Amino acid sequence: MYILELSLEENEQLDALLRMLMEKYSLPCEEAFLLRVRAYAAQLPQRILHSLSEFKYRENHNGTLVLRGFHIDDSGIGETPAATSKEIDEGSARREGFMLMLLISQIGDAFGWSCQRDGALINNILPLKSHEKEQLSTGSMIDLDWHTEEAFHPFRADYLALMCLRNIEQIPTVIGSIQDINLDEETKKLLFEPRYLFQMDKNFENEHLKSTLPQSVLFGDATAPYVKIDPSFMQAVPGDEQAGEALRQITLEFKKSLYELVLQQGDVVFLDNYRVVHGRKAFPPRFDGTDRWLKRVNITSDLRKSRVLRQHHGSRVIVIN
Ligand SMILES: O=C(O)CCC(=O)C(=O)O
Ligand SMILES: [Fe+2]
Numbered sequence: 001m002y003i004l005e006l007s008l009e010e011n012e013q014l015d016a017l018l019r020m021l022m023e024k025y026s027l028p029c030e031e032a033f034l035l036r037v038r039a040y041a042a043q044l045p046q047r048i049l050h051s052l053s054e055f056k057y058r059e060n061h062n063g064t065l066v067l068r069g070f071h072i073d074d075s076g077i078g079e080t081p082a083a084t085s086k087e088i089d090e091g092s093a094r095r096e097g098f099m100l101m102l103l104i105s106q107i108g109d110a111f112g113w114s115c116q117r118d119g120a121l122i123n124n125i126l127p128l129k130s131h132e133k134e135q136l137s138t139g140s141m142i143d144l145d146w147h148t149e150e151a152f153h154p155f156r157a158d159y160l161a162l163m164c165l166r167n168i169e170q171i172p173t174v175i176g177s178i179q180d181i182n183l184d185e186e187t188k189k190l191l192f193e194p195r196y197l198f199q200m201d202k203n204f205e206n207e208h209l210k211s212t213l214p215q216s217v218l219f220g221d222a223t224a225p226y227v228k229i230d231p232s233f234m235q236a237v238p239g240d241e242q243a244g245e246a247l248r249q250i251t252l253e254f255k256k257s258l259y260e261l262v263l264q265q266g267d268v269v270f271l272d273n274y275r276v277v278h279g280r281k282a283f284p285p286r287f288d289g290t291d292r293w294l295k296r297v298n299i300t301s302d303l304r305k306s307r308v309l310r311q312h313h314g315s316r317v318i319v320i321n
Pocket of ligand 1: 125137144149172173174278279280294296
């Protein structure tokens with residue numbers, strides 16, 4: 001992991017840029033802005049542009065880059081919302097939404113899933129009352145087990161960005177990198193073979209992806225593999241003891257390598273969804289407008305790979321049903 005601390009001058013530069021954009025555009029996810037976002041992003045501080053570009057092309061920092069110290073006005077963002085919806089998620093904390101879209105334009109395109117907040121490109125991550133004991137990003141009282149985001153789906157994000165708007169009680173995000181773990185050659189070889197069943201999240205079931213064939217856990221280069229894993233929602237093909245043992249092994253190794261990152265207000269963490277897993281520790285929610293609040297963006301390097309499930313070439317929403 002690497003943390004880039006933003007300076008006062010960089011914050012002033014960002015503030016001027018964001019002011020201009022907020023006068024010109026109403027929402028950070030509107031098409032007119034997104035069509036020009038890369039051009040505007042050229043006005044971001046050079047250090048930010050360089051670190052994002054290196055993160056993408058050098059695959060450095062073991063898959064985790066944090067921009068720290070973006071100034072957020074706590075009263076300006078308002079209370080932590082008590083509900084989620086496309087309108088609330090994309091419309092709350094507008095200034096911070098513009099900042100997120102500028103940043104992520106350097107590593108790819110934002111996309112949404114129709115089954116998640118109706119395809120919102122920005123998702124609020126906050127505790128919801130009815131989800132307290134759920135294995136969901138909107139849960140709270142139980143640990144959110146570590147995972148690759150949408151590990152079961154071929155069109156899952158290449159990267160995730162999480163911006164912290166509020167985290168008063170200092171709840172840690174948990175991160176582990178494939179580059180920090182050791183696997184013996186035999187285990188690695190098994191994990192590279194299609195011997196694993198990933199349980200499809202029910203919300204994502206779709207006629208194009210009904211039958212999930214066995215897949216590998218590792219993929220890409222044998223010496224620096226990429227990974228997709230979500231131990232709570234997958235298994236080796238029944239009866240395949242060797243594959244099961246390899247899955248136990250990599251799960252154990254990841255567990256040993258996990259570290260905690262306590263996101264601070266104004267932090268933006270970029271997670272390489274091909275190289276790191278992430279989760280969140282349990283916490284008692286208050287539901288009084290001061291709860292932990294993140295904004296999440298799913299980022300793809302190649303919007304076209306999901307064309308079969310998008311209604312129009314220009315749409316950024318993968319339609320599940
Ligand atoms: O709340 C967190 O720190 C992570 C939540 C999560 O897994 C996600 O938003 O994908
Ligand atoms: Fe996640």
